Amino acid sequence: MSTARQSVPFLKGHGTENDFVIIPDPDGRLELSAADVARLCDRRAGIGADGLLRVVRSAAHPEARALADVAEWFMDYRNVDGSVAEMCGNGVRVFVRYLQRAGLVKDGEVPVATRAGVRRVRVAGDGPLTVSMGAARLPGGDGDSVTVRIGERSWPARHVDMGNPHAVAFVTALADAGPLLSPPEVRPTEVYPHGTNVEFVVDRGPRHVALRVHERGSGETRSCGTGACAVMVAAARRDGRNPVADGEPAAYTVDVPGGTLHITEHPDGDITMTGPAEIVAEGTVTLP
Numbered sequence: 001m002s003t004a005r006q007s008v009p010f011l012k013g014h015g016t017e018n019d020f021v022i023i024p025d026p027d028g029r030l031e032l033s034a035a036d037v038a039r040l041c042d043r044r045a046g047i048g049a050d051g052l053l054r055v056v057r058s059a060a061h062p063e064a065r066a067l068a069d070v071a072e073w074f075m076d077y078r079n080v081d082g083s084v085a086e087m088c089g090n091g092v093r094v095f096v097r098y099l100q101r102a103g104l105v106k107d108g109e110v111p112v113a114t115r116a117g118v119r120r121v122r123v124a125g126d127g128p129l130t131v132s133m134g135a136a137r138l139p140g141g142d143g144d145s146v147t148v149r150i151g152e153r154s155w156p157a158r159h160v161d162m163g164n165p166h167a168v169a170f171v172t173a174l175a176d177a178g179p180l181l182s183p184p185e186v187r188p189t190e191v192y193p194h195g196t197n198v199e200f201v202v203d204r205g206p207r208h209v210a211l212r213v214h215e216r217g218s219g220e221t222r223s224c225g226t227g228a229c230a231v232m233v234a235a236a237r238r239d240g241r242n243p244v245a246d247g248e249p250a251a252y253t254v255d256v257p258g259g260t261l262h263i264t265e266h267p268d269g270d271i272t273m274t275g276p277a278e279i280v281a282e283g284t285v286t287l288p
Contacts, residue, residue, distance in 0.1 A: 006287055009023075020051050022055065022279075024055045051079050053091055073104070075112050089133060093276075133273055163226065171200050177200040199224070209231060215227070223256035229263055246267075251265075
């Protein structure tokens with residue numbers, strides 16, 4: 001840290017129980033190291049969270065300066081281990097809920113700069129928020145392209161990119177994934193040179209699925225917004241639905257351990273995610 005033992009404000013929020021420490025830093029003056037982030041996110045020695053959202057004006061951050069004319073605010077997202085991440089779907093809803101609470105945005109469409117590009121969030125009072133997540137990429141084409149292994153068990157998986165990488169495996173029961181205390185093995189390794197998020201998915205009904213997720217850099221979490229979008233796309237392709245080709249939207253309900261998200265893929269390729277976001281605490285914390 002460039003400043004010794006400074007006291008800074010923080011908030012705590014969650015989206016379907018995917019929880020985050022929020023650090024307002026509009027002028028981009030804080031230098032949070034990976035160790036700082038890991039300490040703040042520690043559930044025993046810190047505030048506790050799946051990740052950290054630093055709220056910075058795009059014009060004040062070198063990675064987002066080029067987007068300042070489009071999006072005033074940049075979501076500097078870090079995983080629980082302090083590593084940098086491209087995007088977080090639940091996080092961007094919580095990020096905008098903070099901006100709303102702070103009086104920095106009004107109801108309507110709010111653009112947010114992320115490392116995966118600009119994401120637009122629709123705000124209407126204190127109800128659920130809808131995020132335009134952009135289009136999914138299927139680097140492996142329409143078929144399964146990778147294999148996920150845990151111990152002696154393995155499953156074919158689909159490679160889906162939502163601005164960050166995912167391997168989506170359909171299983172018989174969510175318990176098949178075991179305790180998920182360490183990252184599942186994904187092959188071939190060269191498909192994901194920087195690691196990946198892994199989703200295990202079961203069917204609950206027509207256009208209704210449920211998942212467990214091991215997030216890259218965070219471990220198993222109660223929810224993953226980009227993962228829910230990746231799962232929806234994988235389920236739709238498995239079910240023979242492709243909105244871009246068919247001209248008809250595909251809407252799925254995705255249950256996560258912390259709640260429910262509603263995901264729709266539109267004929268233009270854009271994927272929207274609707275879900276809750278709550279701020280649950282605020283205070284100050286001393287940074288070493």
